[in-house]
Amino acid sequence: MKERTAIQPTRQENYAEWYQEVIKAADLAEHSSVRGCMVIKPWGYAIWENMQRVLDSMLKKTGHQNTYFPLFIPLSFLQKEAEHIEGFAKECAVVTHHRLEKNQEGKLVPAGELEEPLVVRPTSETIIGDAFSKWITSYRDLPLLINQWANVVRWEMRTRMFLRTTEFLWQEGHTAHATEKQAQEETKLMLDVYTQFAYDFLAIPVIKGEKTASERFPGAVSTYCIEAMMQDRKALQAGTSHFLGQNFAKASQILFQDPQGESQFAWTTSWGVSTRLIGALVMTHSDDDGLILPPRIASSQIVLLPVIHKEEKKEEVLKYCRTLAEELRGLSYAGRSLEVIIDTRDIRGGEKLWSWIKKGIPIRIEVGPRDIEQDLLPLSRRDCPHREKKTFSKQNLLSSIKNILDSIQDTLLQRALHFRNTHTHKIDTKEDFYAFFTPKNPKNPEIHAGFALTHFSEDPNIEEKIKQDLGVTIRCIPLNEEEEGKCPFTGKKSTRRVLFAKSY
DSSP, X not given: OOOOOSSSSOTTTOHHHHHHHHHHHTTXXXXXXXXXXXXXXXXXXXXXXXXXHHHHHHHHHTTOXXXXXXXXXXXXXXXXXXXXXXXXXXXXXXXXXXXXXXXXXXXXXXXXXXXXXXXXXXXXXXXXXXXHHHHOOBGGGOXXXXXXXXXXXXXXXXXXXXXXXXXXXXXEEEEEESSHHHHHHHHHHHHHHHHHHHHHTSOOOOEEEEOOGGGSOTTOSEEEEEEEEOTTSOEEEEEEEEEEETHHHHHHTOEEEOTTSOEEEOEEEEEEEETHHHHHHHHHHOBTTBOOOOTXXXXXXXXXXXXXXSGGGHHHHHHHHHHHHHHHHTSEETTEEOXXXXXXXXXXXXXXXXXXXXXXXXXXXXXXHHHHHHTOEEEEETTSOTTOOEEEOHHHHXXXXXXXXXXXXXXXXXXXXXXXXXXXXXXXXXXXXXXXXXOXXXXXXXXXXXXXXXXXXXXXXXXXXXXXXXXXXEEEEETTOEEEEEOTTTOOEEEEEEEEXXXX
């Protein structure tokens, strides 16, 4: 008889619903009363705070400083860059009035029409470009390297928590440079920062690449990205870095005097990641019992579970837990003190245990009177079957805990890497390509084939036909992967393979 899992349905039964149930069971977030928006709850927001802490440190080490710009952008700013506004026009939320008044029926209605509509920030290139035009006058002012942590609004018709919501949180970096070469180097440097963050902290293996023209950021000269494979084998764009050339500089008049006294337009970049990364964590690592969190980014790394059957032993056990927690918190891990929770809730032991399994905490340690007496603490890892335990003396636990956490972190990365490699295939004929992306099991269309590495002649018409026929797009052109071959769709010569997949 098949053992019932904590999350129903399972990944194989209904992947989309499984994803929503994992988020609910882990208490990460919930739908808001505002259409298309979500409330990020404490366990979920702690993950975002940890992402902020790590990335913020990485950005500052590369010379970037934090700023903050207004949530509202004058419509005229967006209109300066035609391709940019065209790319975002359908997603913009617009403020047209500045107060509310009661009508004859006593209902509040907008009043006081604005002279110029304000767009609720979908991205900040234009308003930051306006500031750059005032801050930059000489080559001595360059490079200008800034970042902001903010919320943005993009009016989505179909939403899914963390992956695509009307409002979400992100960081967006914006830089200006004296030369094209410097701006290109910045664009690729930030792509490398995101890649390192994904591998080292999220335990998510990503593929670095460049977007095709049809997938490029509106107004950019080139867009680079990191793509990850989820457990339904679809691709998730986990971060982007854009080389904007001089397009936005010309639109915003970002000019500087070079060493010869000549007036030049600056070269600019922008780049960002968002709370979508929490969705990536859920879909990369979780199982049919709930969330699994990599220790280096987890809300907390350890939960102590007091096991008390007799009231007279309660204080002894709790005192031991408090002492153990303080000793663990005194240890440093991944740039911060270990975070330890003592769960003293008055609920059944089984319910308590399963709540932490579903929340994905990396390590569970049970503490009862006998465990204290024998100095043997049962430890369970979230990356292992829930019944599997190992016992440690207190001293061995304290000396081993960082190695155990690193082992969990590495196991999750290697597991995800193996999954991605297993479902990535080189395909060299059109027939094999179409067969690869044709669903094999119509009863479970959520589970897809995976990634296809295929030669391509960069014909936009073929790219669009494949998208229409199969719902498959070129996720990226992998960097530094040159290989002579022939495009299976046109028969033309090709110098490299591109990454095709279905995506979020």
